[in-house]
Amino acid sequence: MFKAKVVIKRKKSILDPQGKAAEHGAVLLGYKNISNVRIDKQVEFLVHVDEQDAAQKEVTEFCTKLLSNPNMENFEINLEKIDEA
């Protein structure tokens, strides 16, 4: 079994208004060293297969078909092998 952590990021070319708002908040708080704030999504779930390749394939499909929109987002998949509880 694998534990999947998927990070979904807006493409760099797309303005992230939430990130901008947070960046502005940093200025209001007096922080002068913070820039390029991007607010991404992280999704975690279990994948009940033994083979890493099979897990990778299924998670990639899940990300492509539902968790992300290829028009505006990219995703990164992190798989961690864990023991069946």
Next chain:
Amino acid sequence: MKLKFGVVIFPGSNCDHDTYHVLKHILNQETVYLWHKDVDLQGCDAIVLPGGFSYGDYIRTGAVAKLSPIMNSVIDFADRGGIVMGICNGFQILTESGLLPGALIKNQNLKFVCKDVYIKAVNRDSLWSKSLEKDTLLTPIAHGEGNYFTDAETLAELEKNDQVIFKYASSKGEISDVYNPNGSVSNIAGIMNKSGNVFGMMPHPERSSDEALRKLDGVQIFNSLISNFIK
């Protein structure tokens, strides 16, 4: 001509009754509701995906609705040239399901915007704009994710193929950033697919179609579709 319209109800649709009312009682068209779990389009001539917050806008607006059983039928219908119109959340569902290019992302100012805005028909040859009485219409918008985005290449393609139907504008039809309520690229408010049978727009024409509301510009869009539809 009398058409048969199907208005799809997703869990969280909330403009389904308004749309049904306008089509059935104001425009006197045969109109039925289509449930998201159904697959039968009941022989409709045109399908409308109404506004609302299908599936609570979870994951992304329209992302879960596109997986509803009815959407397989709608996609199949559209692929065969059937007329499909998406309003607001319906537009978002159409982009998510790949029937229209691009995506609708969070408004640039992060706010839910609810007000009347002017849109200008920049293509007067589409089913939805051919018979408008004027170029510039006053229509209500109400959305948090209406910021139309697409990459430069797709945008160029949209413009080249005259797929952009409506742009946010002034009351006189002047198109500029000042009149862009949500940050959409190139002020885009409504587009159609390349073959011209699938159309989506963020403004709500059904909310400006009833005399009781003293706003009537939106009804011209439905009228244009009805009068230019070829059975």
